Amino acid sequence: MAKSLKQVLSQIEKLQKEADALRAKEISGVVARIREAIDHYGLTPEELFGPGVRGASGKTGATRVAAARKARVAKPARSAGTPKYHDGAGRTWTGVGKRPNWFKDALAAGKTAEELLIG
Incomplete structure (x- = not known):
């Protein structure tokens, strides 16, 4: 059965929202890495x-x-922050600052940052 125009437009809207959410997640990771490099090198x-x-x-x-x-x-001193990533073994990371070894190891093992997100 052919889809109606209304169904297709609804599907497009849903996919656009999903794309926007994925882009926002990716941007936050990129910005965090850029800020980390800027701080590290004092640029x-x-x-x-x-x-x-x-x-x-x-x-x-x-x-x-x-x-x-x-x-x-x-x-004033900042708090440790709310964890954003976890490895399932109790280790967490806020997504700010240097990536912990467990996070790097998980990425090297084929996991994606999205798979490690809490929530």
Whole structure:
């Protein structure tokens, strides 16, 4: 039996929502890895995007970096965070910071990050 236009449009909408959710998950992982690399190497906006780059605040990267460094000193200690990944053996990871060895090992063994998500 042929599908109606309404059924096809409904299916497209459902698939688009699924695609948007998958994209959001992938983006959060990419952003976390980029932030980890930026913190690890102490990169500045000028090193990433060239000199004179201005952000949304209208300040150049050097000004923003100096302000961010001052702000870091004044920030209170952060909590450990809510776990986002688990391995089924009681080990968890928030998805922030360096990837734990158990997570890397699971990926090397063929698992995907989505399979390790809690929830």
